[in-house]
Amino acid sequence: MASLNKVLLIGNLTRDPEVRMLPSGRSVCKFGLAINRNFKDAEGNRREEATFVDVESFGPRGEALARFFSKGKPIFVEGRLKLDQWESQTGEKRSRLLVDLENWEFVGAKQDSYEGESREPATSASQSTQVAPDRSSSPPASDPDLNEDVPF
Numbered sequence: 001m002a003s004l005n006k007v008l009l010i011g012n013l014t015r016d017p018e019v020r021m022l023p024s025g026r027s028v029c030k031f032g033l034a035i036n037r038n039f040k041d042a043e044g045n046r047r048e049e050a051t052f053v054d055v056e057s058f059g060p061r062g063e064a065l066a067r068f069f070s071k072g073k074p075i076f077v078e079g080r081l082k083l084d085q086w087e088s089q090t091g092e093k094r095s096r097l098l099v100d101l102e103n104w105e106f107v108g109a110k111q112d113s114y115e116g117e118s119r120e121p122a123t124s125a126s127q128s129t130q131v132a133p134d135r136s137s138s139p140p141a142s143d144p145d146l147n148e149d150v151p152f
Contacts, residue, residue, distance in 0.1 A: 005080040005081055006078075006079075006080060007077075007078070007079050007080060007081055007099050008076075008077075008078055009033060009035055009053065009076070009077050009099070010035070010074065010075070010076045010077075010107055011033040011034050011035035011036070011053070011074070011075065011077075012033070012034050012072055012073065012074050012075075013031050013032065013033060013034075013069055013070065013071050013072060013073050013075060014031070014032035014033065014034045014052060014071065015031060015032050015071050016031070016066075016069075016070050016071050017029050017030070017031040017062070017065055017066035017069055017070075018030050018031065018066075019062065019063060019066045026058055026059060027058065027059060027060075027062060027063055028056055028057070028058050028062060029056065029057045029058075029062025029063065029065055029066050030054065030055070030056045030057075031054075031055055031065075031069070032052060032053070032054055032055070033052070033053045033054075033055050033075070033077065033099075034050050034051070034052055034053075035050070035051045035052075035053065036048055036049070036050050037049045037050075037051070053098070053099055054096070054098040054099070055077055055079070055098065055099045055101050056082075056098060056099075056100060056101065057100075057101035057104075061101065061103075061104070062101070065101075065104055068106075073108075074107040074108045075104055075105070075106070075107055076104060076105040076106075076107045077099060077101055077103075077104050078101070078102050078103040078104070079099040079100050079101040079102045079103070080099070080100050080102065081097055081098075081099060081100075082097070082098055082099070082100040083095055083096075083097055084096050084097075084098055
């Protein structure tokens, strides 16, 4: 049986990206995305509906994203749906769907550019080890092994 798990979204970050180090030494970047939908309801009134999605990215791609994006910035993300399951402290089974990021791209007009806006990634207060971004090269391109600057 064939299956496909592909998600393409354009939206705005709902919070600054947060980068943490996993015990394995690999980094993970987490952020929220708001996707707006404008439509007319049954009475003909214009309505706006927002959908909020959690996104996570592992490794250098997430670190680069955290350097260039902050709350409110538009972004195009490409990834796959992932089901997170865990048990709460009260023993309750919990789950949520999130997007496991595979690629991202800048969105927006030239005047809304990200040029020169490289920033330090946000980190968790409980985190003892921070990711030190390498400002010399961090390509957000589809190939993480590329060693070239981000095209604008």
